[in-house]
């Protein structure tokens with residue numbers, strides 16, 4: 800197990816429900832998509848956004864490094880009778896493995912691989928494999944220019960509610 804995976808496992812173990820409810824603006828965007836949209840939730844954590852998407856009738860694939868978080872996601876989905884495909888994996892490695900797969904939309908909520916080189920690789924892979932992107936990321940972690948390298952037509956709103964956050968849609 801990587802150090803990063805162990806770190807996230809520890810955080811989730813100590814704080815179940817770590818990130819609370821899914822962000823309203825992402826749920827609103829998901830609700831605009833036709834049911835049956837194929838959604839890839841990258842760094843899905845305990846699945847607050849994946850679950851919201853599945854409740855809307857979307858077909859969700861969730862990938863996260865943390866086995867603890869993914870286990871919670873699976874339990875929550877089962878409790879609601881929702882079907883969500885889950886993978887405990889590094890997103891970049893998993894996208895290389897699942898090289899024939901593609902999705903309508905990639906979701907990234909507060910997610911970074913923790914290294915700009917991997918974040919670049921991740922956005923490039925998502926651009927190849929997903930038609931659209933809905934993301935909220937911390938600007939000091941993933942700068943707008945890093946996103947634009949792969950996704951030049953992304954609509955980027957900076958400084959949401961005065962926080963250094965990028966809201967990206969594309």
Ligand SMILES: C[S@@+](CC[C@H](N)C(=O)[O-])C[C@H]1O[C@@H](n2cnc3c(N)ncnc32)[C@H](O)[C@@H]1O
Nearest residue numbers: 807818842843844863864865889890908909912
């Ligand atoms: C801030 S949390 C956000 C979780 C979830 N998107 C949410 O909004 O509740 C970031 C997540 O990214 C995951 N993560 C970090 N690096 C990753 C990687 N390289 N591949 C897959 N998941 C990763 C962590 O395990 C963690 O669950």
